Amino acid sequence: MPDLLIELFSEEIPARMQARAADDLRRLMTEALVEAGLSYAGAAGFATPRRLALSVQGLSAASPTLREERKGPRVDAPEAAIEGFLRGAGVTRDQLEARDDKKGTFYVATITRAGRPAADIVAEALEQVIRNFPWPKSMRWGTGTLRWVRPLHSILCILTDEAGEAKVVPVEIDGIRAGNTTRGHRFMAPDEFSVTSFDDYEARLKVARVILRAEERAEIIRQEAGNLAFAAGLDLVEDAGLLEEVAGLVEWPVVLMGEIGAAFLGLPAEVLQTSMREHQKFFSLRNAATGRIERFVTVANIETPDHGATILAGNQKVLAARLSDAKFFWENDLRRVREKGLEGMAEGLRDVTFHNKLGSQADRVARIAALAREIAPMVGAKPDLAAEAARVCKADLQSAMVGEFPELQGLMGRYYAQAAGHDDGVPEACEEHYKPLGPGDAVPSAPVSVAVALADKIDTLCGFWAIDEKPTGSKDPYALRRAALGVIRLVLGNGVRFDLFDPLSNQLERNEKSAHNVKEADSARAIDKLKKDIGGATVGTVSVRAQSIRIINGRRVHGRAPDLLAFLHDRLKVHLRDEGIRHDVIDACLAMEGNDDLTLLVHRARALSDFLKTDDGENLLQGFKRANNILTQAEEKDGVEYSYGADVKFAETDEERALFAALDTAEPQIAAALTSEDFAAAMSAMAALRAPIDAFFDAVQVNVESAVIRRNRLNLLSRIRSICLQAADLARLEG
Incomplete structure (x- = not known):
């Protein structure tokens, strides 16, 4: 069975596209080969800046008849x-x-x-794959029709049999005829050479100063950078994304260490690291004792007679220019903070639109500050500090540094807040209020940070709910699902206890007022224009009615709050699914009072989930369902509700009397446990009902001829139902 080797040699492929392209080449070719009737033992794709390669081992010699x-x-x-x-x-x-x-x-x-030779199938499949390759961006060059990410220079395509003989697959695309040759490093080994197999190809590339495997290039960079850092008494700042990118920029990595000018060492470490990473693709070396970034590592793509001295000199010159800009931004921002304070810096947010229906960033900050003050006592923060942090948390959006490096927003806010004299958790809240940004991001725990982070995310949700910009299907342009998950993780991660209806309602009302004000302002501008157009005649004003406030279960609730709470509950189901908690378990708990207290809701769901994993839990559920089904059928048939009046004096069997006794014992225990929110204890008390309920159904017939006995037993089943439903709506559970 032959092995297939393909190489598509071109000008430099953008690093961000390489891994995906190598996988696409492997996937598309193997799918085409299998569809044509060929089988194979294994396949792997590879990428360097100038080539995509595919190795397919154990390919069928021909498709079957x-x-x-x-x-x-x-x-x-x-x-x-x-x-x-x-x-x-x-x-x-x-x-x-x-x-x-x-x-x-x-x-x-x-x-x-009839079957076809593998070479014919490969030739046909490869042409289709190349002509229809899914590059994010592609180009056409010369007079041909082929589109590729960069001009394609050559195609290597060979089949190597078990004897080691390699044959070129006859493929020609836009005048490029496949062969058995390739080239090495652009400068250090530019001449053509032929190959006979994948092993030969990889080995000869390495001799020609090309390392084929991206992971091998990355490991070389990581190890050599770490060695240089260790020798200088510094630590290499890990950056997996940068490492992957740089490994895609070089075919023969040469790692060099350079100096950062002394004038720039006083810049915040994050500024140095970000500037070097974004502009120069440099790795940072940090002094563990001081936390300062003191040197950098760059990766060249060539070995030079002066061992990289000229390369380093050029890099350091360019870096100095970049860091001069960063230093100017830093010093200018600090001057503004000293002169105006952080709230003074934030004044410019009035001219920055957050959303054309919700007003400016300043309007949003005011809403966040009001909500943060309300939430603060619930998370253990001082209301004045939470409001103070909220008022300045977005100020760094007006800084020159964040204008240059948007990814530093929040972090620079912490530095500027410290420079402005804020303390008691306010600077940390400026940085942490964006968190958590994703599933792997840490959840803030400092009370002021939690208050502002919750207010920020709740305002985002309420704002877009107020203007009917909700996620639909897979579309979520304002990242509202991420905001909802952030609220959930902040609440659960800190054990926060409060009813969400109140902050949701209040913030929805604030956002509606903002939307109303924007519409009124737009109407006023339109009226002014109309007056000018018609010569100053009197024109009436337009008023926009806000969403109604409703009274739900005795509480003042905004009309959109239940829908928004349901959205949060849906995200909670996704979050708890990763813990192994079934959706029906969550539904059973959502049906209970207090479902807007997410911490309480999750404690109940976890206890119920654990209980149902036990034999007692599963059997009690079946007993409850049996009792509920018999009772429901009888109530429908008789047209009455059997909800009271069960009396032990009408019990005829020991099993009935034992069940009465068990219910009398369990009912106050369950009620007390639920009052103290000890759901595990409530489930344990319910577990004691399993045996007497099982014994009752084994020995007792409910629907007997005696109307008195039948009614008493149905009322006894009603006690089972009502007691079990105190913990959760077990009727919603599956199975």
Whole structure:
């Protein structure tokens, strides 16, 4: 069985596209080969800046000959139907066979498709893959029609048999004919050389100063950078994303260490690291004792006689220019903070639109500050500090540094807040209020940070809910699902206890007022323009009515709050699914009072989930469902509700009396445990009901002839139902 080697050699492929392209080449080619009838033992894709490569091991030498029987029309069918079947099957009348079955005699055609050599199939598949390759961006060059990410120079495509003999697959695309040759490093080994197999290809590339595997290039960079850092008494700042990118920029990594000018060492470490990473693709070396970034590592793509001295000199010159800009931004921002304070810096947010229906960033900051003050006592923060932090948390958006490096927003806010004299958790809240940004991001725990982070995310949700900009299907342009998950993680991660209806309602009302003010302002501008157009005539004003406030269960609730709470509950289901908690368990707990207290809700769901994993829990559930089904059927039949009046004096069996006693014991225990929110204890008390309920159903018939006994037993089942439903709505559970 031969091995296949393909290389597509071009100008430099952008680093961000390489891994995906290598995987696409592997996937598309193997799918095409399998569809054509070939099998293979293994396949792997590779990428360097100038090439995509594919190795397929153990490929079939040819596709198998296939025989297919196709059933046609009845033998007495109209001639036109038979002729149509012949054309479709590609056979003649004398090749048909008449066969009998239960419905009559039918024509059957046996169609034979001869196998094809692997080389023919590979050639056909490769042309289709190249011409339809899914590059994010592609270009056309010269006079040909082929589009590729960069000009394609050559194609290597060979099949190597078990004897080691390599044959070129005959492929030609836009005048580029496949061969068995490739090239090494652009400068250090530019000459062509031929290869006979994948192992030969990889080994000869390495001799020609090209390391084929991206992970090997990355490991070389990581190890050599770490060694240089260790020798200088510094630590390499890990940056997996940068490492992957740089490994895609070089074919032969040469790691060099350079100096940062002394004038720039006073810049915040994050500024130095970000500037060097974004502008120069440099790795940072940190002094563990001081936390300062003191040197950098760059990766060249060539070995030089002066061991990189000229490269380093050029890099350091460019770096100095970049860091001069960063130093100017830093010093200018600090001057503004000293002169105006952080709230003074934030004044410019009035001219920055957050959303054209929700007003400016300053309007949003005011809403966040009001909500942060309300939330603060619930998370253990001082209201004045939470409001102070909220008022300045977005100020750094007006800084020159964040204008240059948007990814530093929040972090620079912490530095500027410290410079402005804020303390008691305010600077940390400026940085942490964006968190958590994703599933792997840490959750803030400092009370002021938690208050502002919750207010920020709740305002985002309420704002877009107020203007009916909700996520639909897979579309979520304002990242509202991420904001909802952030609220959930902040609440659960800090054990926060409060009813969400209140802050949701209040913030929805604030956002509606903002939307109302924006509409009123737009209307006023439109009226002014209209007055000018019609010569100053009197024009009436337009008023926008806000969403109504409703009273739900005695509480003042904004009309949109239940829908927004349901959205949070849906995200909570996704979050808890990763813990192994079933959706029906969550639904059973959502049906209970207090479902807007997420911490309480999750404690109940976890206790119920753990309980149902035990034999007692599963059996009690079945007993509850049996009792509920019998009771529901009887109530529907009789047209009455059996919800009271069960009396032990009407019990006729020991099993009935034992169940009465068990319910009398369990009911106050369960009620007390639920009052103290000890759901595990409540479930434990419920577990004690399992045996007497099982014994009751084994020994007692509910629907007996005696109306008094039947009614008493149905009322006893009602006690089972009502006691079990105190913990959760077990009727919603599956199984």
